[in-house]
Amino acid sequence: MAFIRPYKPSDFEGMSHICRETLNPALRPSVAGRRLAPYCWTHQYTHLSPTTCFVLDDGSGRPVGYCIGCPDIPAFVAAYDSYTKEVLDVSPEITRPEDLELKEPLFYEDGSINEVFLSRLAYNPQLLLIDGNADLLAEYKATMHIDLLDEFQGKGWGKQLINSFVESIRNVPQKDGSVSKGIWIGVAGDNGKVLPFYEKQGFKLKGRPVEGKTFFLVREF
Template identity: 75%
Template sequence: MAFIRQYKPSDFDGMAHICRETLNPALASSAAGRRLAPYVWTHQYTHLSPTTCFVLDDGAGQPVGYCIGCPDIAAFVADYDSYVTDVLDVSPEGEVTRPEDLEAKGEPLFLADGSVNEVALARLAYNPRLLLVEGNDDLLAEYKATMHIDLLPEVQGMGWGRKLLERFVGSVEGVRRMRDGSESRGIWIGVAGDNGKVVPFYEKLGFRIKERPVESKTFFMVRDY
């Protein structure tokens, strides 16, 4: 019988599989997108904040879903060198290549022919400021935590998403005071514009779309503690 538990290091490959199997179509159809995605959106959370990462176990030890994240994005970014050294730089040959310019901004994830810009995607893996901080000052002023939920198709629609979220929220909502002395109002997430079909799912879990002073193709959603 399936159950929820905390992440453990032996889940590494299973987490990557879930990430790849639940990608939006534009990334899922790209070999580079599938290869890099777990390094951009999954492995850094399980490496840097394992106590706030939760797995849906199929009952035989195999992850079939997860809710992962961190309570303090600023601290997460400050500690990111550990992820680069311990995970990215020692990834299997050909898996992740360190871009020469880690600070380049505004480079599109998709090229003119529709293919994935592998360098830009790898840059997001290596530079957490580009991934989470740049352009998000208004969000980070109040909402210091972030998270991702992904479930394999065979366990969707069974209530596990809500249960996973409850476990995650329970692990972070008590962390109101951040390392830098600021306080957090709750969690924020970004939903790709071409994946808007999941917005109602998050709304059922207590999130709402956050109106922002900048235009974006991404849906930004927040949930208060």
Template identity: 45%
Template sequence: MAFIRHYKETDFDACAQICVATLPPSLASSPEAARLSPYLWTHPYTYLSPSTCHVLDDGAGSAVGYCIGCPDVHAFAEAYPRYVTGVLEDNGGRGIAARPAQLETREPWFLPLPATGDDREGQEKQDKSINPAALAQLAYRTDWLLLEGDAAKTALMRRWRATMHIDLLEPWQGRGWGRRLIEAFVRSVRESGADYGEGEHIGVAGENRKVVAFYERMGFRVVSDDGGDEGTIVLVKDIERP
């Protein structure tokens, strides 16, 4: 019988597979972007904050979903160098190892694809693909990944300091496990002793806005939405003190 438990080191590969299997189309369409994605949105949390990371075990020991995160993104960012040396630069292990050539100037998020033969009139609009170099930079620059933004976003992250990611393999979706995983994460944040402020914030890719209704049922509320597929929808959830 399936059940929820804390993340274990042996779940590393399964959680990476869950992340890749549930990526939005823009990331999933690029093999290199898909390979890098767990190193941005999965492994940092399970490595640095395992006590607030939970998985759905299928009953046979395999993780088929997770809700992972940290109680305070600011403390998390301070601890991030441990993840860089312990995972990203672990050349003898399973990390991505290679440090980008430069980490001062941000690479563009999208790269234009070559124009097709149908583009005979030189139309300016082209299809775009995620730039893997930009993802590699984010893996090493947690300030860009988690903390950078306008004044409104900075103020928001000071109020709702926790953050999380939740993903379930398709056969396990729509069965109530998402709610239970979030409840487990919230309990662990309350018990962490960390300063989580008023609660947690999450970002949802604009192209994946269909999941917003689920989060709203879980008690989240939208605080920012630029309305585009290439932007991010920001939601917050209040977490009461124990």
């Protein structure tokens, strides 16, 4: 029987599989996108904030879903070197880009993925979480990701995973002494079908910049 438990290091490959199988449709056809996605949106949270990462176990030890994140994004970014050195730099699946600061489109005009920029997102938490999000970060310091394999969706597990995550971060103090109002998440503009799910979990739409084509949602503690 499936159950929710804390993340453990032996879940690493299972987490990669979940991330790849639940990718945004725009990224799924890309070999590079599937290879790099877990390093952009999954493994840094389990490495740097494992106590706030939760797994849906199918009952045999296999992860089939997760809710992962961190309670303090600025502190998370400050600790990011550990992730680059201990996970990214030693992985055969990802190569360190030469210019980590360069901003480029994620997709080329022909629709193919910009693999170098995707690698840059994995290596540069400023691009991933900070740039353009100052207004959100002023109030909402926590962020999260949730993914479930298809056969475990629509059964209430998403709600339980999010509740586990929220309880794990609710009273975590911010290192700069500030108080976080709650969580913010970003949803790709072409993945708007998931918005009703988040709204049912207490998230509210905060904004959608035209240029970024991203929905931003927040949930207060």
